[in-house]
Amino acid sequence: MIWVDREAKRLKERNLPQEWADDMKTPSGRIHVGSLRGVIVHDLIYKALKEQGVNAKFSYVFNDMDPMDGMPTYLDSQKWGKYMGQPLYKIPSPEKGFSSFASYYAQEFIDVFNSLNCYPQIIWSHELYKSGKMDLIVKLFLDKADKVKEIYKNVAKAERAPDWYPYNPICEKCGKIGTTKVYKWDGQYVHYRCEEKMVTWAAGCGHEGKVEPIGENGKLPWKLDWPAHWKVIGVTIESSGKDHMSSGGSYDMAVHFCRELLEIEAPDAMGGYEWFTIGGKKMSSSKGIGSSAKEVASILPPEIFRFMQVRTPIRTHLDFNPYGDTIPNLFDDYDRCLNAHFLKMENALPVGKIGEVNADFARIVELSEVNPLPKKRLFVPRFRTVANLIKSKNDNIESFFEKQKKEALTDGEKKLLKERVVFAKIYLEQYSEKNQHTDIEVKAFTANDLQAKFLNRLRENLKVVSTSDKLAAQEAVFTAIKQAGIKPREAFTAFYQTLTGKPYGAKAGDLIDELGIDKTIKLLDESKTDKKVENTTLFPTLDKPEIFSIDPEMAKKYPSINIGIAVIRNVNIKKSDIEFKAQLKEFIKTQDNLTNETISSYPEVLTYRKLYKEMGLDWHSKRPSPEALLRRIAQKKELYEINTCVDAYNLVVMKNRVSIGAFDLDELKLPTILRFPKAGEEILLLGDKEPTKYETTDLAYFDKTGGYNIYFNYRDAQRTAVTENTKNIILNIDGIYGITRQQVERSLKESIDIITKYCGGNVETVGIVTA
Numbered sequence: 001m002i003w004v005d006r007e008a009k010r011l012k013e014r015n016l017p018q019e020w021a022d023d024m025k026t027p028s029g030r031i032h033v034g035s036l037r038g039v040i041v042h043d044l045i046y047k048a049l050k051e052q053g054v055n056a057k058f059s060y061v062f063n064d065m066d067p068m069d070g071m072p073t074y075l076d077s078q079k080w081g082k083y084m085g086q087p088l089y090k091i092p093s094p095e096k097g098f099s100s101f102a103s104y105y106a107q108e109f110i111d112v113f114n115s116l117n118c119y120p121q122i123i124w125s126h127e128l129y130k131s132g133k134m135d136l137i138v139k140l141f142l143d144k145a146d147k148v149k150e151i152y153k154n155v156a157k158a159e160r161a162p163d164w165y166p167y168n169p170i171c172e173k174c175g176k177i178g179t180t181k182v183y184k185w186d187g188q189y190v191h192y193r194c195e196e197k198m199v200t201w202a203a204g205c206g207h208e209g210k211v212e213p214i215g216e217n218g219k220l221p222w223k224l225d226w227p228a229h230w231k232v233i234g235v236t237i238e239s240s241g242k243d244h245m246s247s248g249g250s251y252d253m254a255v256h257f258c259r260e261l262l263e264i265e266a267p268d269a270m271g272g273y274e275w276f277t278i279g280g281k282k283m284s285s286s287k288g289i290g291s292s293a294k295e296v297a298s299i300l301p302p303e304i305f306r307f308m309q310v311r312t313p314i315r316t317h318l319d320f321n322p323y324g325d326t327i328p329n330l331f332d333d334y335d336r337c338l339n340a341h342f343l344k345m346e347n348a349l350p351v352g353k354i355g356e357v358n359a360d361f362a363r364i365v366e367l368s369e370v371n372p373l374p375k376k377r378l379f380v381p382r383f384r385t386v387a388n389l390i391k392s393k394n395d396n397i398e399s400f401f402e403k404q405k406k407e408a409l410t411d412g413e414k415k416l417l418k419e420r421v422v423f424a425k426i427y428l429e430q431y432s433e434k435n436q437h438t439d440i441e442v443k444a445f446t447a448n449d450l451q452a453k454f455l456n457r458l459r460e461n462l463k464v465v466s467t468s469d470k471l472a473a474q475e476a477v478f479t480a481i482k483q484a485g486i487k488p489r490e491a492f493t494a495f496y497q498t499l500t501g502k503p504y505g506a507k508a509g510d511l512i513d514e515l516g517i518d519k520t521i522k523l524l525d526e527s528k529t530d531k532k533v534e535n536t537t538l539f540p541t542l543d544k545p546e547i548f549s550i551d552p553e554m555a556k557k558y559p560s561i562n563i564g565i566a567v568i569r570n571v572n573i574k575k576s577d578i579e580f581k582a583q584l585k586e587f588i589k590t591q592d593n594l595t596n597e598t599i600s601s602y603p604e605v606l607t608y609r610k611l612y613k614e615m616g617l618d619w620h621s622k623r624p625s626p627e628a629l630l631r632r633i634a635q636k637k638e639l640y641e642i643n644t645c646v647d648a649y650n651l652v653v654m655k656n657r658v659s660i661g662a663f664d665l666d667e668l669k670l671p672t673i674l675r676f677p678k679a680g681e682e683i684l685l686l687g688d689k690e691p692t693k694y695e696t697t698d699l700a701y702f703d704k705t706g707g708y709n710i711y712f713n714y715r716d717a718q719r720t721a722v723t724e725n726t727k728n729i730i731l732n733i734d735g736i737y738g739i740t741r742q743q744v745e746r747s748l749k750e751s752i753d754i755i756t757k758y759c760g761g762n763v764e765t766v767g768i769v770t771a
C-alpha cells in the first residue's frame with residue numbers, strides 16, 4: 001500500500017460526515033515550483049478518500065489580501081515600488097486581462113496545477129472577507145485579544161504590546177494594509193494608525209482613523225487568518241511545508257487558536273510534508289533551471305511530473321535535479337510502473353512480495369494519471385532510446401520502433417512516441433550531460449592528496465617565474481608534476497579545473513601567460529583555501545599491518561573499501577551518563593518524522609544493502625546497523641542501552657548512517673585483518689549460544705584467534721565485546737562503494753570525539769586504511 005492510501009485509510013477511520021482538504025498560497029509573484037508539492041499532496045488525499053467512499057472536498061485558498069511585501073526581481077521597482085504594502089488583490093495586473101496582480105500570478109499557477117490534473121475549488125481570501133463570513137471570527141479575536149496574546153506568548157514565545165490588537169485594516173487614506181496598527185478596539189470600531197516605520201518594505205502615510213472590522217475593511221494577521229479560514233470553510237485536512245510545522249510555528253499556534261477560541265479541532269496535517277527542491281535548492285537561481293512552477297512543469301510531460309510526486313512519500317524530501325540522467329531514469333521508472341499497471345489489467349500480477357510491489361507500482365501510475373491511461377497494453381518507446389536516436393540524427397524514429405515492436409505502431413503508440421520526441425528534445429537541448437553548467441562541474445571537482453600536493457608545488461614554483469616567460473611557466477608545471485609524483489593526466493585535470501573550472505584548456509604555458517603569473521598564483525591560493533580545506537584529509541593513510549590491514553583478495557573484489565581505524569587507550573566506560581542521555585534525546589527529537597521510507601531512501605543505507613546483496617544476504621532479514629538503529633527510532637521503540645562507549649558511537653552511526661564497530665583491544669590478538677572467511681570458520685555472536693558459520697563470501701574482521709564480527713559490523717563476537725571493564729579499544733569505520741573516505745573520516749572523528757567525551761582515554765593510533 002502506498003503512503004496516500006495509508007493516510008486515507010487512517011483518516012477514513014475518524015468517520016467524519018465530510019472531509020475537506022485545503023491548501024493555500026499568497027500570490028505575491030510567480031509561484032515557485034516547490035508549492036506544487038502541497039497541491040498534489042492534497043489532490044491525492046482527496047482522490048484517495050473519495051475512492052474509499054468518503055464524502056470529500058478539495059479547495060485552494062489564494063491569500064490575496066496579503067500586502068505586497070517584496071519586489072520580484074523581474075518587475076521594474078520604479079514602476080511597482082509604489083504598491084508595496086497594498087493588498088495584492090487591489091494592485092493592478094502586470095498584464096492585461098486580469099483583475100489584479102494577485103489574480104494574474106494565481107492564474108498562472110492554477111493553469112499549471114490544472115495541467116497536472118488538480119482541480120481544487122478556488123477560494124479568494126478577499127471574497128471570503130467581503131462576504132461577511134469572517135466578521136464574527138474577527139470580532140471574537142478582537143474581543144479576546146488578551147487570550148490571543150497569551151497564546152502568542154505561551155506557544156510562540158512572542159510578547160505582544162499591551163495595546164496590540166489582531167487586525168490589520170486597509171488604510172482609508174493610502175490604501176496600504178501592511179503598515180496599519182490597531183491600538184484600540186471599542187467593540188464597534190478599531191482605531192488605527194498608518195505607521196511610517198512599522199515595516200522596512202513599505203512606509204505608511206501617518207493617517208489616523210477608525211473603521212469597522214467587517215467585510216473587506218481589513219484582515220487578520222496570518223497566524224489567526226489561517227485557522228479562521230479553516231473554520232469558515234470547514235477544512236478538516238491541511239498539510240503544509242515543514243517550516244510551518246515546527247513547535248511554536250504557525251500550525252502549532254493555529255491548533256491553539258482552534259481549540260481555545262474557535263472551538264473546532266484543527267485540520268489533520270498528516271505530519272506536514274517535506275520539501276520539494278530543484279537541484280538541492282529551495283529557490284533555484286541556476287542558469288537553465290527556472291524556478292517557477294510554470295517553468296519546471298514544462299520540462300516533463302504532466303503525468304511524469306505527477307508521478308515523481310506521487311511515488312515520494314509525504315515525509316520524504318524530494319529533490320529534482322534535471323541534469324544528467326535524472327530525466328531518462330524518471331521515464332524508465334514510470335515505464336516500469338506502467339508495465340505493472342498493464343499486468344494488473346491483464347490479471348497477471350505476480351504473487352507474493354513481488355506482486356505487492358507491482359501492485360504499488362500500478363497504483364502509483366494510476367494516481368499519476370492526467371490523460372486517461374490506456375485501456376489495454378501499449379508498446380512503450382523507451383525515452384532514453386528516443387533521445388539517443390534524436391542525438392544520432394536518426395530521422396526515422398517511428399520505423400525504428402516499429403522494427404523493435406515487429407509490428408506497426410497503433411495511434412496511441414504513435415501519440416506517445418510523438419510526446420516523448422518533444423520532451424527528449426527539451427532534455428537534449430537543456431539538461432543532458434553536455435549541458436551541465438560550470439557551477440556543477442566545479443563542485444564535482446575535488447583534488448585528491450596528490451593533486452593538492454601538485455597544486456601546492458606549482459604555486460611555489462611559479463613564484464620565481466618572471467612574467468611573460470611562457471617556457472619557464474610550462475617548465476614549472478612539469479617540475480611540479482615530478483615533485484608530486486603524480487600522473488600527468490591527473491595533474492592536468494587538477495590544473496585546468498582550478499584555473500578554468502573545466503577539465504581541459506589551452507596549453508599550460510599559454511594559459512598561465514594568458515591569466516598572468518599573479519592571477520594564476522591567486523587562483524591556486526584560493527583553491528588552497530576553499531577547496532583544499534574541504535579536501536584535505538582529516539587523518540593520514542594508515543600503513544600499520546601489525547594493527548590492521550585489508551586482505552589483497554578482499555581489496556581486489558571491493559576496491560572501494562576505506563576503513564577508519566583508531567586505537568583508544570585508558571577509557572573509562574560506564575553503564576550510562578545523564579548528559580549523554582540528554583544528547584541522545586535531543587537527536588531523537590529531530591527524527592520525529594522519520595519513516596521506514598525515508599530510511600530506505602538514504603544513500604548510505606542503499607549502499608550497505610547493495611553490499612549485502614553482493615554477499616548473497618537478504619537485507620530484509622539482516623539489516624545493516626545504521627538501518628537497524630534508525631528503524632527502531634522510526635517505530636518509536638526505545639534504543640538498547642549498552643554502555644557509554646557503544647551508545648555514544650551508535651549515535652554517530654545514526655547521525656551519519658555509516659557503520660562503526662568498537663572492540664576490546666585486550667581480548668584481540670593482533671594483527672587484525674578484513675578478509676573473506678575460510679571454509680568452516682565460525683563465530684560466537686554476542687547474545688548467541690551456538691556459533692554461526694561464516695560463508696566464504698562474507699566480509700568479516702579477524703584477529704589471530706578468529707573472526708570477531710560478521711557482515712561488516714552487522715553483529716559482533718562475544719569475546720571482544722566492549723563492556724564496562726574494557727580499558728583499551730579499537731574502532732573500525734566501514735566505508736565501501738559510495739561511502740567515501742571523507743564520510744569515513746567524518747564518522748571516525750565524531751566517534752573519537754564522542755567516546756573521549758564520555759569515556760575519556762587517549763588516541764594512540766588513528767588513520768584510514770584503503771583497499
Ligand SMILES: [Zn+2]
Nearest residue numbers: 171174194205
Ligand atoms: Zn496610510
